[in-house]
Amino acid sequence: MAVMQNARQEVIKALKAAVGKGFSSTSQELETPRDPSHGDLSYPCFALAKGLKRNPVEVAAEIAPKIAHKGLISRVETKGPYINIYLNTAKLAEQIFLETESEEYGASDAGHGKKILVEYFQPNTHKEVHVGHLRTALVGQGVVNVERANGTEVVPVSYINDLGIHVAKCLWAIQKFHPDEEPTKEERNAFLGKVYTEATVWLEEHPEDKLEVTKIFQSLEDGHRGWLGLWKKTKRWSMDVIQDVAAELDLTIDQWYFESDVVDRADRIVQDLLEKKIAEVSEGATIVDLQDEKLGANLLKRTDGTMLYNAKDLALALKKDEQHAPDLSLYVIDVRQSLAMQQLFATLKRMGFKKRLEHVSYEIITLPEGAMSSRKGTIIKYETLRDELIRISTEETKKRHPEWKEKKVISTARALAFAALKFSILAHDLDKVIVFDFKKALSFDGFTGPYCLYTLARIESIFRKGKAQIATATGKGSGSLTHPSEAALVRKIAELPDVVYRVGQTYQISAVANYAFDLAKQFSEFYHNCPVLQAESSAMMESRLALCRATSRALKNALALLNIDPVNEM
Numbered sequence: 001m002a003v004m005q006n007a008r009q010e011v012i013k014a015l016k017a018a019v020g021k022g023f024s025s026t027s028q029e030l031e032t033p034r035d036p037s038h039g040d041l042s043y044p045c046f047a048l049a050k051g052l053k054r055n056p057v058e059v060a061a062e063i064a065p066k067i068a069h070k071g072l073i074s075r076v077e078t079k080g081p082y083i084n085i086y087l088n089t090a091k092l093a094e095q096i097f098l099e100t101e102s103e104e105y106g107a108s109d110a111g112h113g114k115k116i117l118v119e120y121f122q123p124n125t126h127k128e129v130h131v132g133h134l135r136t137a138l139v140g141q142g143v144v145n146v147e148r149a150n151g152t153e154v155v156p157v158s159y160i161n162d163l164g165i166h167v168a169k170c171l172w173a174i175q176k177f178h179p180d181e182e183p184t185k186e187e188r189n190a191f192l193g194k195v196y197t198e199a200t201v202w203l204e205e206h207p208e209d210k211l212e213v214t215k216i217f218q219s220l221e222d223g224h225r226g227w228l229g230l231w232k233k234t235k236r237w238s239m240d241v242i243q244d245v246a247a248e249l250d251l252t253i254d255q256w257y258f259e260s261d262v263v264d265r266a267d268r269i270v271q272d273l274l275e276k277k278i279a280e281v282s283e284g285a286t287i288v289d290l291q292d293e294k295l296g297a298n299l300l301k302r303t304d305g306t307m308l309y310n311a312k313d314l315a316l317a318l319k320k321d322e323q324h325a326p327d328l329s330l331y332v333i334d335v336r337q338s339l340a341m342q343q344l345f346a347t348l349k350r351m352g353f354k355k356r357l358e359h360v361s362y363e364i365i366t367l368p369e370g371a372m373s374s375r376k377g378t379i380i381k382y383e384t385l386r387d388e389l390i391r392i393s394t395e396e397t398k399k400r401h402p403e404w405k406e407k408k409v410i411s412t413a414r415a416l417a418f419a420a421l422k423f424s425i426l427a428h429d430l431d432k433v434i435v436f437d438f439k440k441a442l443s444f445d446g447f448t449g450p451y452c453l454y455t456l457a458r459i460e461s462i463f464r465k466g467k468a469q470i471a472t473a474t475g476k477g478s479g480s481l482t483h484p485s486e487a488a489l490v491r492k493i494a495e496l497p498d499v500v501y502r503v504g505q506t507y508q509i510s511a512v513a514n515y516a517f518d519l520a521k522q523f524s525e526f527y528h529n530c531p532v533l534q535a536e537s538s539a540m541m542e543s544r545l546a547l548c549r550a551t552s553r554a555l556k557n558a559l560a561l562l563n564i565d566p567v568n569e570m
Contacts, residue, residue, distance in 0.1 A: 002108070002497035003095040007072045011041055011085050014073060018066035019048070039077065039084030040491060046081060056081035089487040093547070096493050100550040104149075106496040106557045110504060111152030117324050118144050118156050120332035121251055125162040125238035126170040128193035129245050130379035131436055132365050138425045138563070139362055140332040141251050142509035145561045150504040155324045156253050159316060160242070161309070162235050163259040166196060168217035171230055172209075173199035188237040193381075217306055221263055245382055249422075250563045255323075262315035266307055269314050270300050278350050286311075288347050298343040313344050314351070321355055328356040330507075335361040335431075360507050362430040368437070380436065389417035396444060400570065412567055416450050419564045423449030426562050427513040447517055449564055452555065455520035457570040458527065459552045466533045466545060480540040481547065485526040489547060492522045493554045500561070509562070516558040523551050 008027035016023045031042045045063070049056035060078045067076045067083070074088040099105055120140020123133045144156045173195045174181075183191040203210055219227050246253055270286055273279035279288050284303035290296060300311040320329060331341055341359040348357070367380070394413040401409070420443075427447060428434050444450040481490065499515045532548060535541035556566050 002494075003072075003092060003099060004494045004498055006095070007087055007092070007494075008041065010071050010073060011043070014067045015043060015063070015083075017068065018063050022051070023048070033082075033084065036488065036491075038079055038082070040087045041085045043083040043085070044081060045083065049081070087491070089481055089490055092494060093481050093490045093543070096490055096550050097546050100493065100553040103553075104557075105553050106500045107149045107151070108497060108501060109151040110501055111147060111150040114328070115153040115155070115324075115326045116147055117320055117326035117329045118147070118154060118332060119159055119320070119330065120144075120156070121158045121246060121253065122160065122333065123242055123245075124164060124166060125160060125235050125242070126167045126192050127196055127238075128189055128379065129242060129382040131382065131385055132379065133245075133382065134249075134421070134425050135362055135365055135434070136332050136334065137246070137249055137251060138422055139360070139430065139507075139509055141249070141563055142426060142512070142561060143330065143332060143360060143507050144252060145563065146500060146503045146507075146509070146512070149500050149561060152504070155255070155326060156251070157255045157257060157320065158246070158251075158253045159257045159259070160239070161259050162238075163220055163263060164309075165213065165217050165306075167231065167235075168213045168220060169199040169203065170196045170234065171227055172213045172216055173202070174230065174234070189241045189383075190381075192234060192238060214304060214306070218304070220260075221306060248386070249418075257316060257319070259309075259312050262312050262319060263307065265319070266312040266315040269318075270307070270311050273300075273351070278347075288343075288350070290343055290346050293342075293346050295339065295343050295346055298347050310340060310343060310347075313340075314347060317344070317348055317353065317357070321353075326355070328358060330358050330360050332360045332362070334364050336364065337361075360430070363433040365425075365434045365436050368435060385421065386417065389420055390414060393417040393420070393444075393450075397570070412570065415565050415567045416444070416453065416570070419449030419453050419559075420444065421449075422562055422564055423452070423513055426509050427517075429510045430508060449559075449562075450570075452516050452520045452559060452564070453567050454570050455523050456552060456555055456559075456566045457568060459523070459548050460568045462532055462545070462548055466541075480537070480543050483526075483530050485522075485529040486544070486547065489522050489526045489551065492519050493550050496554045496558060499558075503561075512558055512561045516555060516562070519551065519555050519558065523548075523555075 005027070008030050011030060012025065012027050015025065025043070025048070029043065029047075031044060033039055033042045045056040045060045049059040052059060057078075057080055060081050060083050064076050064078045064083050067073065067085075069075060072087050072091055073085055075086045077084045077086070118140055120143070121133070121137040123129050140156070144154050147154045170192060177198065178195065181191075199213075203213065216227055220231060243256075270279060273288065274281070274286065279286055279300060281287075282289075282297065285299055286301035288298040288300065290298055298310055299308055300314075301307050317329070320326075333341065338359065338361055341361075345357045345359075390413055393416040394409060397404070397409050397413045397416070404412075424440065425434065444454075481487065495515065496519075499511055503509060503511050526547070530544060532544045533541060535544055559566065
């Protein structure tokens with residue numbers, strides 16, 4: 001049992017003993033005071049006082065002196081209607097040192113027996129992967145990691161749109177403007193992005209050519225061979241890049257789904273919905289009327305007979321359920337798709353689909369000048385951002401360690417670059433728009449991934465210098481941890497299991513990033529206030545080394561949930 005969960009249960013047990021019969025509160029009612037000076041846990045007496053028909057301030061003052069100071073409870077005070085409980089630092093530390101010996105510290109079995117399918121990272125083929133795609137990739141992987149840490153069986157999948165109107169535009173433009181052009185392997189991705197933008201601009205100025213694009217789209221959906229060769233070749237170009245990006249970001253995708261794989265089934269589903277009167281033809285288009293749910297019309301087919309994403313999403317949902325049978329399917333897709341997700345869930349419900357479906361929505365990544373658009377060519381390519389981050393981190397690493405060999409510089413620089421990238425995206429709450437700022441993303445100071453890695457490197461440096469002492473640092477003399485910075489660090493380490501559990505309920509991955517930064521910051525305060533290898537006594541040194549080791553474990557595990565790899569030196 002996690003130490004803070006144990007502490008909560010001890011506090012509730014002590015409260016029951018103090019109040020007597022009629023006390024039915026649970027550990028969920030305990031709060032964590034915002035101000036650490038008000039204790040580690042706090043019990044608000046409002047509900048209890050209401051039941052007793054008394055003033056909550058008086059109830060708190062009467063109960064507090066009756067709470068026994070034993071086990072993890074060191075003292076109890078009141079502040080107005082709140083009973084504030086202070087935990088015993090030494091006993092808390094002893095339990096923390098034992099728990100952090102496990103590489104799985106922070107994990108639980110809260111999700112045991114549950115199976116979740118997570119769909120995330122859905123870039124289109126025939127377009128470039130850009131900064132805007134990073135949020136679904138990193139948030140989705142964060143959800144996968146946290147759910148697994150909570151003991152849930154997780155199936156991570158990606159759904160790729162390889163058959164949309166954008167593909168038809170791209171193929172049309174290649175045939176029209178670049179029929180004999182064959183880009184090199186390194187140029188293929190940029191070539192497709194350029195061609196797509198070129199087609200978009202041309203068609204806006206020459207709308208009479210749009211019919212040709214529509215015919216290509218229809219041909220692809222119908223499986224006609226005229227465009228299949230070029231489509232397959234260019235799709236392979238795109239997928240090579242998409243899968244390379246997924247590998248670089250350490251995405252653990254088990255299965256790749258493609259729109260082209262579900263188009264035939266989607267067509268049959270639409271026909272079935274028409275026969276069952278779930279769908280209807282309205283002004284030439286096929287829709288599901290969801291006015292009763294206040295969701296408007298779910299458009300499945302256009303007037304020209306081509307299908308929209310909404311129809312293919314129905315087929316995909318059934319296919320995923322048949323293949324994996326999850327208890328819950330999560331869709332990690334941006335907030336602009338909220339209506340489409342609601343329409344999908346409502347239509348599936350009318351079809352008799354009973355499994356749980358949830359949309360993990362997030363706000364978009366935009367630029368100071370406005371939203372990114374592949375159509376307009378106003379994007380920051382993933383490769384551009386990655387290469388710039390690596391360049392900056394390489395320069396910084398060489399400045400700090402001119403004596404390092406090139407191989408070590410490169411591996412450290414890459415770790416720092418990806419830490420900066422991932423942390424800069426995941427540190428934001430899902431409902432906050434990220435206005436992408438190159439300078440902030442490239443910063444190695446303050447609220448950043450590299451700052452957290454620097455803390456780990458600092459701890460590793462302590463271990464290297466105190467190699468002989470660390471071997472004997474059991475932390476059994478934790479009673480010497482009396483400095484406020486030590487106590488605060490112990491309590492911060494103890495929070496990780498609660499953070500992991502809570503994020504498993506809310507999917508707010510930013511809470512993990514905030515925890516990692518707060519832990520790193522708390523360790524910095526401890527480091528400056530409490531000498532480790534120059535401690536006043538051997539017992540104190542061993543306790544502080546054990547505290548360093550516990551910090552390292554908690555920080556590494558928190559960063560692992562963000563897919564950030566540690567470094568030993570910076």
